[in-house]
Structures are given as C-alpha cells and as structure tokens.
C-alpha cells in the first residue's frame with residue numbers, strides 16, 4: 001500500500017530541517033509547515049506551507065489526507081508563560097484535533113524538561129523509567145508534560161495513536177558533560193521517526209529520545225512498540241567535552257540542567 005502523506009510541523013527548525021531532508025530521501029511524502037519560511041530548498045516530493053499553530057483551520061487543512069503527524073513545532077526552549085501558551089498548548093490541541101479527524105497518528109517531540117527536576121542518578125543508581133512522575137523544570141517543560149497528557153487523552157478517548165519522545169539533547173555533536181548522558185544523534189532521531197511511521201501499532205507510548213549513551217539517566221520505556229534501538233553513542237565526545245561544569249549546584253543536581261536553575265528561587 002502507498003503510504004499517506006506525513007505532516008511535519010516545525011519544519012524550519014534544526015530538527016525539522018534534518019528530518020525533512022532524511023525522510024524525503026527515504027521516499028516519505030512530506031507536507032512541511034512552520035511559522036517561519038523553510039530556509040533550504042524544499043526536498044523533492046515535499047511541499048512547504050507557512051502556518052501558525054494558533055490557527056486551527058490551517059492546521060486541520062494541512063493535515064487533510066495525512067496518515068501521520070510529526071509534531072516538532074512550537075517553542076523549543078524555555079520562554080515566558082504567555083509565549084509558550086499559544087503554540088505549545090493551543091497549537092497542540094489543533095494538532096490532536098486534526099489527527100482525530102484524519103485518523104492519523106502523532107509523534108510528539110516532547111522533552112526531558114517535562115521531567116527535568118528528577119535528580120541525575122549517581123553511579124549504579126537506578127535509571128529513570130518512562131512511567132516516572134512528571135517534574136517539569138520550566139513553563140516549556142510543563143507544556144511538554146501537557147502535550148504527553150494530551151496524547152494520553154486522545155488515545156483513551158478517541159483511539160488516536162501517539163508516540164511521545166522525551167528528547168534529551170539532539171544536536172550534531174555532544175558538546176558538554178550533561179550531553180554525554182542526554183545526547184540524541186540526528187541519525188538515531190531520523191531512524192526513530194521512520195520506525196514510528198512504519199510501525200503496525202503504536203497505541204500511547206513514551207520513549208526516551210537519547211542515543212545509546214553509557215552515561216544515560218534513563219531506563220525502561222516503550223521503544224519495543226516501534227522496534228527502535230539507538231545505534232550511536234555520546235562516548236566518542238568524552239575527551240573533547242572535558243570536565244568543565246556550570247559550577248551551579250542546582251543545574252548539576254537535576255536532569256534538566258540549565259532549565260532547572262533558570263529563575264530558581266527556592267531557599268533550600
């Protein structure tokens with residue numbers, strides 16, 4: 001059977017651009033969208049339409065006939081509450097409504113910041129399971145927790161399948177100590193998206209979005225659902241990264257790093 005088109009939001013972002021290139025090359029029919037223009041040449045077989053996630057009608061129209069939505073759009077870093085609420089909360093509702101109408105599945109680019117106030121494990125201490133409590137470290141992280149719960153709601157109530165990827169740090173290379181634990185290579189992310197698109201069944205699933213890093217903070221999740229296994233490892237960057245840390249005990253204690261210390265005002 002010919003696969004239905006795939007809607008990729010946040011297509012103009014770092015991860016969106018990489019996924020547009022990789023997935024188009026693999027033959028997926030992509031509809032790209034973002035609020036900012038697509039900075040590259042639109043890959044063959046893909047189209048780009050500028051849209052605001054706040055605009056429900058545009059999102060529903062863009063999703064028409066799609067079999068899946070890769071939702072990478074919205075604020076991607078810590079921002080004030082009023083900035084986050086439009087794209088990340090209202091926008092997410094538009095994505096899920098569109099998915100419900102189309103019977104499409106959703107991959108939600110969640111983040112480690114939805115659980116950022118869990119402490120980093122020391123030594124052989126147990127790694128965190130995907131069933132852990134949400135402990136958002138910012139309004140951004142809170143919007144990601146909300147997004148995962150939106151997926152929970154739409155699966156339980158409407159049977160909309162969704163995979164929530166708690167992305168660690170997805171950049172071309174690991175560039176600091178923390179990223180030896182949290183790094184997700186572009187290759188592993190692209191392979192994860194392809195596995196999601198091809199999987200016979202997803203249900204509601206949560207996966208840690210990190211490469212095969214020996215220093216990982218994270219343990220069990222639902223990756224078997226889509227048959228994904230990361231292939232890369234941040235260890236190759238250990239020497240280059242060195243031992244420099246932030247020097248801030250809050251940032252170094254918690255998994256979310258910088259985001260946990262940003263505006264921190266707790267006395268003890």
Ligand code: 15L
Nearest residue numbers: 076077111112113168169170
């Ligand atoms: C995120 O969620 C951000 O989108 C990214 O820019 C990084 O800050 C990443 O988390 C991280 O925790 O390293």
